[in-house]
Amino acid sequence: MKLKTLILAITFLATFNLFAQNTYVFLGSYNRDKTAEAIQVYQLDTLKGKLSKVTSAKDIINPSYLTLSPNGKYLYACTDTKTPNAGSVSSFEFNPENKSLTFLNKQSSGGENPVYVSIHKSGKWLVNANYTEGSVSVHPLLENGKIDSLAQNFQYMDGSTNKERQTRSHVHSAVFSPQNDYLFLPDLGVDKIRCYQFDENKKQPLVETKSPFTKTDLEAGPRHFTFHPNQKFGYCIEEMAGAISVYQYENGTLNKIQRIYTHPDKIKSGFESSDIHISPDGKFLYATNRGKENNIAIFSIDENGLLKNIGYQSTLGKHPRIFAIDESGKFLIATNVLTGNVVVFKRDQKTGMLKKTENKVKMENVSCVQIKRI
Known part of the structure; x- marks a missing residue:
């Protein structure tokens, strides 16, 4: 009898904890003015996809990218982006109970235009x-x-072949490996994916490796990177070429096994690819295109990691920079910078296709989105 009571109690607590969690959406903006809202926070209804505003923050400039601590308690932002001779990273404390987002501090980003x-x-x-x-x-x-003071900073001076966009290094993202023991840096300016070992127990955790980079195709412009949930494959979206390179991954090493374009064959120029994410179940990959085609390219993922294009979905706006998929895999949220609209799409988890919902919000110059269950 006691065992049955214990099992029921554990089941109740597990169910309570599941439903006690809420899903929040964090939006950044190229606000360019400290009096304008720089970050907005919404609660996501995970049944209907509706966004309800919770709180916001001002007094910072141009948060171009956001991320959250593993426990969801703290929000971190690239700030002073697109600001000449400036660049910073800022921290905030998010308290869902009292609906507050409180600025904590900021530090120099160690370079201009953190992204x-x-x-x-x-x-x-x-x-x-x-x-x-x-x-x-x-x-x-x-x-x-x-955020504490700077521990390490590496600057690069090499470039690549495109005389307009690749005269020097332009590191566009910093992505940890699945085990968080390596760091990968897609560098648009040099057509390389740089790599460091990451030793969390050292005061200066970035450690040079025997293979400090992986070369991409010339004038590819590697931008963002993501790993498959099975940890065996990595995917790099190439902004300038509008392509995705697929890599087999093992112990800090990338070996390319496929390269596939993110746009329809009829589109040869006037576009840029931007962001890339994989559904939580590892079955589908999504990538955004900007310019002539403002859309999300949808790919199925085979067991061997290879991609197959299965469709496109308009982002219903112009210049989709960053998008995110919620942890349940039910919704994809896209941000359109030039039209200042945020659109919620419902994902068909069997087919991978997207369907627009009537749930959307306006945020001028919206730059990025993150979703977190807390």
Whole structure:
């Protein structure tokens, strides 16, 4: 009898904890003015996809990319993006109970125009990529969520073949490996994916490897990177070429096995590819195109990691920069910078296709989105 009661109690607590969690959507904006809202937070109805505003933050400039701590308590942003001779990373504390987003502090990003920020799974390290000056920076994170002073900074001076866009390095993202023991840096300016080993126990955790980079095709312009949930494959979206390169991954090493375009064959120019994500079940990959085609390219993923294009979905706006998929895999949320609209799509988890919902919000110059169940 006691055992049955215990099982019922455990089941009740597990169910309570599941439903006690809520899903939140964090939006950044190229606000360009401290009096305008820079970050907005919404709660996502995971049945209907409706967005309900929770809180917002001002007094910072141009948060171009957001990420959250593993426990969802702290929000980190690339700030002072697209600001001459400036660049910073900022921290906030998010409290869903009292609906507050409180600024904590900021530090120099170690380079101009920060565009990507990642948090190590330990919650103790922040890494950011600086586009204009081509660099990567590492900051320790304090227990109270604040960002500590710079621990490491690597700047790069090499370039590639395109004389207009590749005269020097432009690091566009900083992505941890599945085990968080390596860091990958797609560099649009040099057609390389740089790589470091990451030792979380060192005061300077970035350690050079025997193979410091993987070459991409010339004038590819590698931008963002994501790993498959099975940890065996990596996918890099190439902004300039409008393609995705697929890599077999093992212990910090990338071996290319496929390259496939993100746009219809009839489109040969006037577009850029931007963001890339995989559904939680690992069956589908999504990638955004901007320009003549403002859409999301949809791919199925075979067991061997290879991609097959199965369709496109308009983002219902112009210049989709960043999108995100919620942890349940039910919804995809896209942000359109030029039209300032955020659109919620319902995912068909069997086919991978997207269907627009009537749930959307307006945010001028919306730059990015993150979704987190807390």
